[in-house]
Amino acid sequence: MKLPPPYYQSQEVVRLAKDLLGKYLYTHINKTITGGIITETEAYAGVTDKASHAYNGRRTARTETMYQQGGISYVYFTYGMHHLFNVVTGKKEVPHAILIRAIYPLTGCETMLKRTGKQKINYQLTNGPAKMAKALGITKKQNGISLSGNLIWIEDKGVSVHKNHIKSTPRIGIDYAGEDALLPYRFILDYKNYIS
DNA sequence: CGTACGATCTGCT
DNA sequence: GCAGATCGTACGA
Numbered sequence: 001m002k003l004p005p006p007y008y009q010s011q012e013v014v015r016l017a018k019d020l021l022g023k024y025l026y027t028h029i030n031k032t033i034t035g036g037i038i039t040e041t042e043a044y045a046g047v048t049d050k051a052s053h054a055y056n057g058r059r060t061a062r063t064e065t066m067y068q069q070g071g072i073s074y075v076y077f078t079y080g081m082h083h084l085f086n087v088v089t090g091k092k093e094v095p096h097a098i099l100i101r102a103i104y105p106l107t108g109c110e111t112m113l114k115r116t117g118k119q120k121i122n123y124q125l126t127n128g129p130a131k132m133a134k135a136l137g138i139t140k141k142q143n144g145i146s147l148s149g150n151l152i153w154i155e156d157k158g159v160s161v162h163k164n165h166i167k168s169t170p171r172i173g174i175d176y177a178g179e180d181a182l183l184p185y186r187f188i189l190d191y192k193n194y195i196s
Numbered sequence: 197c198g199t200a201c202g203a204t205c206t207g208c209t
Numbered sequence: 210g211c212a213g214a215t216c217g218t219a220c221g222a
Contacts, residue, residue: 079204080215130204173203
């Protein structure tokens with residue numbers, strides 16, 4: 001059920017970003033498991049992608065995580081208050097990553113409500129990358145950890161996603177990326193067809 | 197050391 | 210629709 005390490009080592013980061021739709025993301029933090037079904041992702045395609053933190057081979061303390069072998073988390077802090085969660089993919093030294101932008105909340109919902117201060121359990125609880133990370137309890141403490149362990153992992157529960165239910169659009173909040181801002185690297189699952 | 201800005205969210209208009 | 214929150218990160222002096 002848990003995605004095996006070789007899954008993450010594929011070099012096809014855009015295909016993987018699409019493939020992660022319909023999988024289940026879980027965190028086990030502070031003795032509680034929280035999670036849900038992945039409904040929105042964005043691919044960041046290595047050193048040639050102007051939208052990526054690793055564009056042009058930029059290698060710093062922050063981006064170092066992306067250069068590791070696929071199958072670990074990349075968590076970073078932005079806008080002075082938000083943590084964003086990524087899945088590192090590809091082989092070592094090739095900085096591919098996939099930003100998980102949204103899940104549909106299913107597991108540990110009471111905990112996620114408490115973490116976010118929200119009242120209702122619905123898609124709005126976890127429908128943005130920073131909201132999702134907050135609900136799942138993800139901070140920089142979870143940067144660089146293995147997705148094959150028992151803290152953060154992704155499961156394939158056999159949900160088959162039909163491509164008619166996947167929408168592609170340009171990525172969000174990357175206007176600085178020039179022509180790469182137009183690439184259709186954002187993938188959205190029409191979750192209503194998959195959640196009972 | 198100083199400065200500019202961000203893979204966002206919320207609340208108010 | 211838009212401004213404000215709020216600070217780590219990157220980079221140049």
